Amino acid sequence: MTGLSPTALVPILVLLLLLGIDTWIYADARERLKRGDPVAFSFGSLRVETPQAWFLGSLILWVVFFPLYLTATGRNPFR
Incomplete structure (x- = not known):
């Protein structure tokens, strides 16, 4: 058998x-951000606003x- 098995391809495809x-x-x-509408989130001292x-x-x-x-x-x- 040559190449990767389908089972080995699944994690690669997910990645x-x-x-x-x-x-x-x-x-x-x-x-x-270029349009002047940045996406920002803050929770306590955590602030995420740059790309x-x-x-x-x-x-x-990723899951969060x-x-x-x-x-x-x-x-x-979730609506």
């Missing part, structure tokens, strides 16, 4: 999907930052 979503978050946040901060947050803790970004932009998936 690529997450990186694609993180890249979309960065591009969308950057575009909103780079959104990208890094979603890269490190992706829904948070959607909510902060008005695209609430």
Whole structure:
């Protein structure tokens, strides 16, 4: 058998999907910042407002930052 097995491809595809979503978050946040409508979130001393901060947050803790970004932009998936 040559190449990767389908079982080995699943984590790679998931990683690529997450990186694609993180890249979309960065591009969308950057575009909103250019338009003068930055995406910002604060909780106590934590403040996320730059495209780079959104990208890094979603890269490190995607399960928290992706829904948070959607909510902060008005695209609430939980409505």
